[in-house]
Amino acid sequence: MLATDRHAWTNRxxxxxxxxxxxxxxxLLAADFALPALAVAPQVFWAAYLATVTGARVxxxxxxxxxxxxxxxxxxxxxxxxxSLNLDGAGPLLSLSPEGLALAAAVSLRSLAAVACLAFLILxxxxxxxxxxxxxxxxxxxxxxxxxxxxxxxxxxxxRASAARQAQEARLGYRTFGTSIRSxxxxxxxxxxxxxxxxxxxxxxxxxxxxxxELRVLGREPELxxxxxxxxxxxxxxxxxxxxxxx
Amino acid sequence: xxxxxxxxxxxxxxxxxxxxxxxGLSLTVPRGCRLAVLGSNGCGKTTLFLHLNGSLRPGRGRxxxxxxxxxxxxxxxxxxxxxxxxxLQDPDDQLFAAxxxxxxxxxxxxxxxxxxxxxxxxxxxxxxxxxxxxxxRSTHMLSYGQKRRVTLAGVLAMxxxxxxxxxxxxxxxxxxxxxxxxALERLNAxxxxxxxxxxxxxxxxxWADRVAxxxxxxxLREGAPATVLADAGLLAEAGLRRPLxxxxxxxxxxxxxxxxxxxARLAERKTGS
Numbered sequence: 001m002l003a004t005d006r007h008a009w010t011n012r013x014x015x016x017x018x019x020x021x022x023x024x025x026x027x028l029l030a031a032d033f034a035l036p037a038l039a040v041a042p043q044v045f046w047a048a049y050l051a052t053v054t055g056a057r058v059x060x061x062x063x064x065x066x067x068x069x070x071x072x073x074x075x076x077x078x079x080x081x082x083x084s085l086n087l088d089g090a091g092p093l094l095s096l097s098p099e100g101l102a103l104a105a106a107v108s109l110r111s112l113a114a115v116a117c118l119a120f121l122i123l124x125x126x127x128x129x130x131x132x133x134x135x136x137x138x139x140x141x142x143x144x145x146x147x148x149x150x151x152x153x154x155x156x157x158x159x160r161a162s163a164a165r166q167a168q169e170a171r172l173g174y175r176t177f178g179t180s181i182r183s184x185x186x187x188x189x190x191x192x193x194x195x196x197x198x199x200x201x202x203x204x205x206x207x208x209x210x211x212x213x214e215l216r217v218l219g220r221e222p223e224l225x226x227x228x229x230x231x232x233x234x235x236x237x238x239x240x241x242x243x244x245x246x247x
Numbered sequence: 248x249x250x251x252x253x254x255x256x257x258x259x260x261x262x263x264x265x266x267x268x269x270x271g272l273s274l275t276v277p278r279g280c281r282l283a284v285l286g287s288n289g290c291g292k293t294t295l296f297l298h299l300n301g302s303l304r305p306g307r308g309r310x311x312x313x314x315x316x317x318x319x320x321x322x323x324x325x326x327x328x329x330x331x332x333x334x335l336q337d338p339d340d341q342l343f344a345a346x347x348x349x350x351x352x353x354x355x356x357x358x359x360x361x362x363x364x365x366x367x368x369x370x371x372x373x374x375x376x377x378x379x380x381x382x383x384r385s386t387h388m389l390s391y392g393q394k395r396r397v398t399l400a401g402v403l404a405m406x407x408x409x410x411x412x413x414x415x416x417x418x419x420x421x422x423x424x425x426x427x428x429x430a431l432e433r434l435n436a437x438x439x440x441x442x443x444x445x446x447x448x449x450x451x452x453x454w455a456d457r458v459a460x461x462x463x464x465x466x467l468r469e470g471a472p473a474t475v476l477a478d479a480g481l482l483a484e485a486g487l488r489r490p491l492x493x494x495x496x497x498x499x500x501x502x503x504x505x506x507x508x509x510x511a512r513l514a515e516r517k518t519g520s
Contacts, residue, residue, distance in 0.1 A: 209332075217352050
């Protein structure tokens with residue numbers, strides 16, 4: 001998560017309007033779901049990969065790092081899709097049918113491509129920029145504000161948690177399984193109390209700067225470029241064309 | 248001295264659980280001064296600061312801002328906080344926004360200023376603390392010293408008359424402290440009143456022009472550093488040690504005084520002998 005966030009803040013496309021990136025992703029997702037999976041999903045996947053790695057210059061390792069966990073879930077799900085369990089007749093019968101295999105392949109390819117699109121978005125756009133976009137698209141301000149604060153505080157808590165864990169380790173808190181469980185419990189409890197305390201102080205700090213119920217900040221407003229919007233559409237069209245000309 | 252910007256008279260504050268934090272504290276803050284509030288842990292420094300910007304309300308006693316008694320209505324508090332800024336000790340308690348520029352824009356926007364004016368103030372505040380180049384950086388990717396300066400910029404952008412700083416130099420390395428103090432000195436030269444708490448008695452002695460010594464929720468004494476910090480009985484009562492320079496002056500047989508006086512006398516002796 002920390003690495004993902006760092007790339008989002010430092011990649012080459014960081015200052016490109018999030019709307020342009022979102023349009024590209026929305027187009028790819030629409031193609032991914034509208035066209036036959038086997039034909040379109042690989043094109044969508046590679047389009048997202050190239051945009052991330054070649055376009056925004058995010059290292060490939062970061063891309064695969066984001067993909068790793070969803071890929072594991074997909075792998076775990078494949079048997080359930082491919083195999084069918086038949087309870088009629090002489091007893092439970094587990095069978096592998098060609099239709100089951102095709103279904104499993106289609107579903108996993110489609111999901112993999114969709115996840116790649118989201119990986120592109122999250123690796124090239126900082127979360128607050130995405131939230132600003134969501135607000136402009138009509139998400140309730142209170143919800144956006146909450147997510148904004150949570151995103152900021154997650155990092156504060158994460159820092160505290162890793163410092164506290166190191167302190168516990170230094171006093172051999174993770175020596176055996178038993179002590180690990182105990183230490184982890186203490187860590188969680190401690191973090192909860194500290195977070196409450198921090199919330200109270202954050203409130204004081206905000207009030208000192210005139211907070212009265214609305215977190216307003218002056219965001220950057222990157223230019224929405226017609227040229228880049230057109231390029232995004234063109235890229236999606238190329239993907240669609242590649243999918244359609246395939247036999 | 249052109250009168251007091253802030254004055255508290257006999258304020259008391261009790262936290263939940265019957266902990267008496269302030270016990271009849273009285274203190275006057277002259278306009279344009281650099282006032283150091285000294286005292287051991289738990290003497291009531293932070294509680295005092297929270298009273299000075301209206302975050303806490305005293306159980307008893309009076310507070311005056313610019314000669315007028317304060318009130319705690321919504322509009323009055325707004326005005327109060329735009330005149331008296333507070334910089335907390337832990338920058339993570341104050342930075343909430345995603346980027347530096349966004350965080351600094353929070354205060355001016357709350358003052359109801361227009362977009363271009365807010366932008367101007369953000370740029371000015373960042374320049375004042377020497378971090379104009381960090382404007383678009385993410386707040387959680389800054390060093391501790393940078394975060395401290397961003398919180399100061401966030402308060403500066405509201406152009407307050409008084410800035411309250413809770414332990415401004417604690418946890419900073421020499422370079423970080425130097426940069427922060429240089430920014431504060433420029434502000435003070437421009438007429439901003441500075442009130443800061445500190446444990447660093449040598450820093451208070453050398454840098455402040457007034458010091459107030461707190462103990463047990465009261466202000467024992469307030470005045471020029473050279474006289475207040477030379478009072479051995481007072482320092483013992485407050486649990487403070489004597490500034491190192493006064494020890495040196497005594498050992499060298501030089502009469503006590505302010506930092507510059509002692510340094511000048513020591514230099515004189517060196518050239519004389």
